[in-house]
Amino acid sequence: MLVATVFFSVFFGLYAVVLLLLLGPRPRLARHKATPRVSILIAARNEAATIERCLRALARLNYPREQLEILIGDDASTDDTREIVRRFIADKPWFRLLPIRHRLGTARGKSNVLAHLCRAATTEYFLITDADMALAPDWVHTMLAAAPHGVGVVTGITTAGGNLFGRLQGLDWLFGLNLIRLLTDLGLPVTAVGNNMLVTRAAYESIGGYETLAFSITEDLQLFGQIVAQGWGYRNIITPSALGVSVPQPTLRHLLHQRKRWMKGAVRLPWQLVVLFSSYGVFYTALGWPGLFPLGTAGMLYAGKVLFQTLFLAITLRQAGHRESLGVLLLYDGYLLLMSLAVLAYTAWPGGIWWKERRYRWAEV
Structure with missing residues (x-):
């Protein structure tokens, strides 16, 4: 007892x-006044059901189009992902679709697609998201504001929508990410989340890129750990303008598949x-x-x-x-x-x- x-x-x-x-005071993120060119990177495999939602949200970003480079890497999709993307970007030259068919170094799966996209990117900032995400209009400005000199990786906040099952998943996202944010604010490096993340080119290249890392299905956690180990700063932020809304897992079976993958990464937390x-x-x-x-x-x-x-x-x-x-x-x-x-x-x-x-x-x- x-x-x-x-x-x-x-x-x-x-x-x-x-x-x-x-409830304590939080530092305010001033709107990033400069508008440097940025690369938004999306790894896509069999995303026909969700990717147009993602692309529409990116097309509505409050950021100069001439300063955006949106790269979608198709990872040998067997559904209509490629055709949906091609139709959507036909009149949008700041979007590009890249077929990914060979491996770079040790990278596989999503990390291989991201390795290719990072090589193809021509800017100093990589904003990474997933094909089932819809980001807030001021997402780019907010993530840049959280990445002053010396900060190598920034994570935004994510939730999920849809029916009751999806909204409960959304609470899971919010609960875990805000707890991680609190630990980060206390100076404890925990993780980044790859569906709502900024990585600077300098930080990414300092670790050699995904193609030099041992394969992992929790590639965001692995990347974060390697960047922090090189001495780069890190931030986890929660604000409406950094919010991403994910499409929830549709069934219990799909959710268990996702969480088993996360459990593999949990042993490294x-x-x-x-x-x-x-x-x-x-x-x-x-x-x-x-x-x-x-x-x-x-x-x-x-x-x-x-x-x-x-x-x-x-x-x-x-x-x-x-x-x-x-x-x-x-x-x-x-x-x-x-x-x-x-x-x-x-x-x-x-x-x-x-x-x-x-x-x-x-x-x-």
Whole structure:
């Protein structure tokens, strides 16, 4: 009982500290007045269902078109991705479609496409996103404002939309990314996220590019670690003008495939973040331990956790300029518990990792 009491005291104490940090002053990002040429890079494989949404959002960016270079790398798509892109960019010369058919160095899959795109890019700034993302109109200005001299990598904020299942996934994105942002603000390098990321050419070339890195299916985490190791600065930002809205995973099966890939990268995360995420598992283990707490006490502990979590999400939504109903916020805890158990079981189940309709062995990634 004493150990459990200490754990819950520390658990809620940490939550209180996190909320205080969330409510504390944040440095304001001044609008980037200069408009240097920038390259927006998109790796695409079988994205026929989503890529036009992404391209339309990029076509609406509040940035001079003559200063934009938008490169889409087609990774041997077997659907209509190429034709959809060709039709959309036919009258937009600042967009280019590049077929990717051979490997550069050690790169494979998405990292190989990005290696090709970085070689083809002609600017000093690489803004990287995914084909299922829609970015805010001021995305480029905001990401540039967060990358003064010495900063090599910047991560924006991401959520997801759609039906209830998709919006719960969106809360997952917001919860995890804002927690990472808080740790980053405390000087702890955690990770970058490759669907909403800026990398400077100087930082990218200082590590030799994707073609010199050991293959990884969490290429964004790998790139971030290598850039930070070279002494470059890093930032994670949350503001409405850096918000990207992803298309959610359509089914539980697709979501489990995605999360198993993420779990591979989780083993490389800093111990502080691993401890924070692991505390959730300990919380429910202790709460449900037979006879450890009276039912009323267990109910109060659970209600306290949901309250703190809902406050965290509500503040995060306000900072990101996004809206969600209270009912969905309250449903999030049940979703989080069920998904955590499902992901742990699916990850432990023997088998490979499916990513962009390719299968990879756990040991090779």
